Amino acid sequence: MTKDINARHTEKMRKIKAARDKMMQTKTDEKGLIIVHTGAGKGKSSSGFGMIMRCIAHGMPCAVVQFIKGNWVTGERKFLTERFADECRFFVSGEGFTWETQDRERDIAAAQNGWKIAKEQILDPEIQFVLLDEINIALRYDYLDIDEVVDFLLHQKPAMTHVCLTGRNAKPELIEAADLVTEMNLVKHPFRDGIKAQNGVEM
Amino acid sequence: MTKDINARHTEKMRKIKAARDKMMQTKTDEKGLIIVHTGAGKGKSSSGFGMIMRCIAHGMPCAVVQFIKGNWVTGERKFLTERFADECRFFVSGEGFTWETQDRERDIAAAQNGWKIAKEQILDPEIQFVLLDEINIALRYDYLDIDEVVDFLLHQKPAMTHVCLTGRNAKPELIEAADLVTEMNLVKHPFRDGIKAQNGVEM
Structure with a gap:
């Protein structure tokens, strides 16, 4: 039984790798x-936000789809929606999509809606960079199907469009399909000393 | 001999920790x-850049001191200097400070000049957040004295000013003194597949 699961997992990973390798054969510089x-x-979201700023600086039209609210509510969201609405499209996949609500049906609907918007933005030939912020949370809880997401990224994403997916606990299938993976590890955090989240740093 | 070095190291770390603990006793929320x-x-620099954007969004005056050129030359630097010169001060510690030059004297002078500017910005009561981009490189090669930098951060930095120091190989003394440490680890990188650095992603 476990052996079967492992074998299926290996075969699945092999297929993802083969699809990725095939795509890489067509690569230019x-x-x-x-x-x-x-x-x-x-740094997962803020680094993605830094990439969005680089895109704006280079005149590359871009889009953000935010899968959970919170992270982006204050600083970045305000910054992008108030100052760079022309350069960067900003979407939130359902205001109610938080872990406090515990309303699974609503969370699934919000995640699915976010993924629908994400696909539209990725397929839009005008858009060169799409940030799917905290989508890994929705994938982890199976609110989105990892196979569908990976298949879309490998087979339907336009060749020159960058997509950045953030959030802890990225699924192995996504890591296998990705070109560039960074793991942000916590070495030390001030919350343990009773310091609250602060503007500029966390928000 | 090795035992002496280890004992000195332990004692040094103990002192840094004690200074940090003393500072923490005065903490508010x-x-x-x-x-x-x-x-x-x-993500080390781009996440720091994301924090700078958060500061701008919140109306917190901030400053960047860039210790090596390269990373910030294109996207972020252009973005900040052209669009947000009023909100964020931007300094480069010597254009010649690169690893290609192999001119050690010039590199040391550039690093020392950058640190002088950094101290001025940190001490400036108007400035609430200072990003010292790639300073860890200068510290690693002992172009700056780690003890002096740590001592300044622990004892002279204004209580409410945030300072973010980036760059690989952060010295243990700095990690001991820091409140918030994140290690960005490389899991996968497209350069190994022959893909070059691209606008929006790396630049």
Whole structure:
């Protein structure tokens, strides 16, 4: 039984790798990357946000789809929606999508809606960079199907479009499919000393 | 001999910890943090840049001191200097400070000049957040004295000012002194597949 699961897992990973290798054969010096920021440390979203700023600086139209609210509510969201609405599209997949609600049906609907928007943005030929912020949380809880997401990224994403997916506990299938994976690890955190989240640093 | 070195190291770390603990006793719910982004993965600078954007969004005056050129030359630097010169001060510690030059004297002078500017910005009561980008490289090669830097951060930094120090191979003394440390680890990188650095992602 476990052996079967392991064998299926190996075969699945082999297929993902083969699809990725096939795609890589067509590579030129530049290509649209599948980028993953994962790990329990800080910097997953803010580094993705930094990439969005680089895109704006280079005149590359871009989009953010935010899968859970919280992280982006204050600083970045305000910054992008108030100052860079023309350069960067900003979407939130359902205001109610938080872990406090414990309303699984609503959370699934919000995640699915976010993924629908994400696909539209990725397929839009005008858009060159799409940040799917905290999508790994939705994948982890199976609110989105990992196979569908990986299949779309490998087979339907336009060749030159970059997609960055953030959130802890990235699924192995996504890491296998990705071009660039960074794990942010927590070495030390001030919360343990009773310091609360602060503007500029966390928000 | 080795035992002596180890004993000195332990004693040094104990002193840094004691100084940090003493500082923490005065903490309120908010305090200026010493933040370190290290590790061989991506996101150290771009996450620092994301924090700068958060500061701008919140109306917190901030400054960047860039210790090596390269990382920030294109996207972020252009973005900040052209669009946010009023909100964020931007300094480069010597254009010639690169590893290609192999001009050690010039590199040391550039690093020392950068640290002088960094101290001025940190001490400036108007500035609430200072990003010392790639300073860990200068510290690693002893172009700056780690003891002096740590001592300044622990004893002279204004209580509410945040300082973020980036770069791989952060020194243990700095990690000991810091409040918030994140290690960015490389899991997978497209350069190994012959893909070059691209706008929006790396630049």
